[in-house]
Amino acid sequence: MRVLLLGGTADARRLAGLLVHEGHHVVSSLAGRTREPLLPAGEVRIGGFGGVEGLIAYLRGERIDVLVDATHPFAATMSEHAAVACAGLGVPRMVVDRPGWTASPGDVWHRVASLGEAAAVIPRLGRRVFLTTGRQGIAAFAELDECWFLARSVEPPDAVAPKRLDVVLDRGPFTVDGERRLMAGHRIDVLVTKDSGGPDAKLVAARELGIPVVMVNRPPAPPLGPLDRVAGVHAVTRAIAEAETRHP
Missing domain, CATH: 3.40.50.720 (NAD(P)-binding Rossmann-like Domain)
Incomplete structure (x- = not known):
C-alpha cells in the first residue's frame, strides 16, 4: 500500500x-x-x-x-x-x-478554549508560570508583565515573548521526578499546557506539588x-x- x-x-x-x-x-x-x-x-x-x-x-x-x-x-x-x-x-x-487527559483526584485544572483565555486566567492563579504550549504559542502571553515565565520547547521562540522569560530547550519524553525537580526548583505556581494527550509526567508532578493547571482544550x-x-x-x-x- x-x-x-x-x-x-x-x-x-x-x-x-x-x-x-x-x-x-x-x-x-x-x-x-x-x-x-x-x-x-x-x-x-x-x-x-x-x-x-x-x-x-x-x-x-x-x-x-x-x-x-x-x-x-x-x-x-x-x-x-x-x-x-x-x-x-x-x-x-x-x-x-x-x-485527551482526564483529571484525577487532587488535580486543580482550569479548562480554557484558547491560549488567549489561558493568558487571561493566569494572573489570578500565580506569578511564576511554566509554559509547555510550544514555542509558537508563547506570544499569547507577551503582555503579562507581572508574571515570570519558564517556557520549554525544542527550539528557541522566534516571536514576541514576555519580558520576563527563561527558556529550557529540551525534548521529551520526560519523567515525573524530572518534572517535579524542574517545577520545584523554579518555584512554579501555575502550569499552562495543551490537552495533547500522551505521557503526562508534568501533570502528575503538578498534582503532587499542588500546582494548578491551565488546560487548553483541543480544537474540534x-x-x-x-x-x-x-x-x-x-x-x-x-x-x-x-x-x-x-x-x-
Missing part, C-alpha cells in the same frame, strides 16, 4: 516504523517547524502541500491508497485539509486516536466521512493490512 502519513508526533514515528517493516511504501509528511526533527522510517517530505488543492494534487499524483492522520491534536488546519481532500478523492483516511476535529476510521497505532496497521488484501 502507498501510505501518506501526516506525522510529527511520537505515534507517527512509531507507526511509520511498523508500516515500513510490513513492506508498505510510507511517506511521512512533516510541517517543517522544527529545524532538526526526529525522522521516521521510510520516505520523508517536509513542508506544506499548498492547501486542500495542493494536497489533492499530491494524493492523486503519488497514487496514495490511504492517508493516515497522526498529527498533533492541535494541528487543526492540516487535519481539516486532509478530511476535505480525502473526501473529494474517495481516499480512505485513518486518524490515530490520541485520547473534522467530521468523519464514510471512508474514515479512528483507531490506535496497532489498529491502524491491521486496518491497512486488511485493506491491502482487498486492493486491486
Whole structure:
C-alpha cells in the first residue's frame, strides 16, 4: 500500500516504523517547524502541500491508497485539509486516536478554549508560570508583565515573548521526578499546557506539588466521512493490512 502519513508526533514515528517493516511504501509528511526533527522510517517530505488543492494534487499524483492522520491534536488546519481532500478523492483516511487527559483526584485544572483565555486566567492563579504550549504559542502571553515565565520547547521562540522569560530547550519524553525537580526548583505556581494527550509526567508532578493547571482544550476535529476510521497505532496497521488484501 502507498501510505501518506501526516506525522510529527511520537505515534507517527512509531507507526511509520511498523508500516515500513510490513513492506508498505510510507511517506511521512512533516510541517517543517522544527529545524532538526526526529525522522521516521521510510520516505520523508517536509513542508506544506499548498492547501486542500495542493494536497489533492499530491494524493492523486503519488497514487496514495490511504492517508493516515497522526498529527498533533492541535494541528487543526492540516487535519481539516486532509478530511476535505480525502473526501473529494474517495481516499480512505485513518486518524490515530490520541485520547485527551482526564483529571484525577487532587488535580486543580482550569479548562480554557484558547491560549488567549489561558493568558487571561493566569494572573489570578500565580506569578511564576511554566509554559509547555510550544514555542509558537508563547506570544499569547507577551503582555503579562507581572508574571515570570519558564517556557520549554525544542527550539528557541522566534516571536514576541514576555519580558520576563527563561527558556529550557529540551525534548521529551520526560519523567515525573524530572518534572517535579524542574517545577520545584523554579518555584512554579501555575502550569499552562495543551490537552495533547500522551505521557503526562508534568501533570502528575503538578498534582503532587499542588500546582494548578491551565488546560487548553483541543480544537474540534473534522467530521468523519464514510471512508474514515479512528483507531490506535496497532489498529491502524491491521486496518491497512486488511485493506491491502482487498486492493486491486
